[in-house]
Amino acid sequence: MSLLGPVEVRALAEKLNLRPTKKLGQNFVIDGGTVRRIVRLSEVTPDDVALEVGPGLGSLTLALLPEVARVVAVEIDPVLAAQxxxxxxxxxxxxxDRLTVLRADALRTGPDDLGAAPTVLVANLPYNVSVPVVLHLLEVLPSLRRGLVMVQAEVADRLAAAPGSRVYGVPSVKAAWYADVRRAGPVGRNVFWPAPNVDSGLVSFVRRDPPATTASREEVFAAIDAAFAQRRKTLRAALASWAGTPAAAEEALVRAGIDPSARGERLGIEDFARIAEHRRAAAPSSR
Structure with a gap:
């Protein structure tokens, strides 16, 4: 099977009178070697149901189909979904017959929409929604065990960052709630049409159990959001509004075994889970 190259991609775009838009993050892969590399690094098997978000003109879809049991492609653009x-x-x-196309917004897509339980996410994600899409799908699709996504290089760094890294932040910590995440390699600009103004990167993830805690995911994520909303402040100060008072924030931190003068960028997901758990325990005595 021949994959889509520069000539085929431009011919399809002309046929569809397509003008790629920044709003939808439309940059189409025109290099067969790149999509073959993505499929290889994703380690898909013949038993996998692959979820592809933003398939566009089908470059990656065509490379995936021979390697998996089914591809479920979610495309928001009605013209591309029909083509x-x-x-x-x-x-x-x-x-x-291995392909299912769903015309929908991936951020509003759940398991009941897909017709099959996807086991792996393999996608060239639109840059403008890549982090929300990854976190949403990991939340609503427990069948998703692993994935390989192409995103903006800066976003790839953030998703895979470890505590203490300069780029460690909210995406890093929230992704770690669901999975072990790592950088899987760089992607240059010239494999796309139109070429973006930034480099891209591959990110792989393998799902794991979240930290053992009595706090809910929503409570833990609220603590993360509060800690990084003012990332240069100490946790004692940054978490004051979240906890109710500075004293309540300090009490929760101390009970969790966290130095109140530390900053959020030094903490892992297990630390935030303990903080959320102890805020709940400290609440009655802090009112």
Whole structure:
């Protein structure tokens, strides 16, 4: 099966009268080697149901179809969603029955919409929504065990950052609630049409159990948001509003075994889980 190259991508775009938009984060991969690399690094198997968000003109879709049991492609653009099955039927007719296309916003998509339980996320994600999409899908699709996504290089660094890193922040900590996340390699600008103004990067994740805690995910994430909203402040100060008072914040931190003068960028997801748990325990005595 031949994949989509620069000539094929531009011909499809002309046929559809398509003008790629920044609003939808439309940068289409025109290099077959890149999509083959993504599929290889994703380590998909013939038993996998692959979820692809933002398939665009189908470059990655065509590379995925021979390697998995099914591809569920979620595309927000109605023109692209209508064209994708036609492209697959033309270029890979023997594999067309493995493809399901859902015209929808991935940020509003849940398990009941997909028709199959995806096991792996493999996608060239639109830059403008990449972090919300990853976190949303990990939250609502427990069947998703692993993934490999292409995102803006800066976002890749943030998602995979460890505590203490200069770029460690809210995306890093929240992603760690769901999975072990790591950088899987760089991607240059020239593999896209139109070429973006930034480099891209690959991020892989493997789901794991969240920290053992009596606090809910929402409570833990609220603590994370508060800690990084004023990341240069000490946790005692940054968490004051979240906890109710500076004294309540300090009490929760001390009970959790965290230095109140530390900053959020030094803490891992387990630390935030303990803080949220002890804020709940400290609440009655702090009112």
């Amino acid at each position: 994708l099955p036609l492209t697959v039927a033309e270029r890979a007719p023997d594999l067309a």
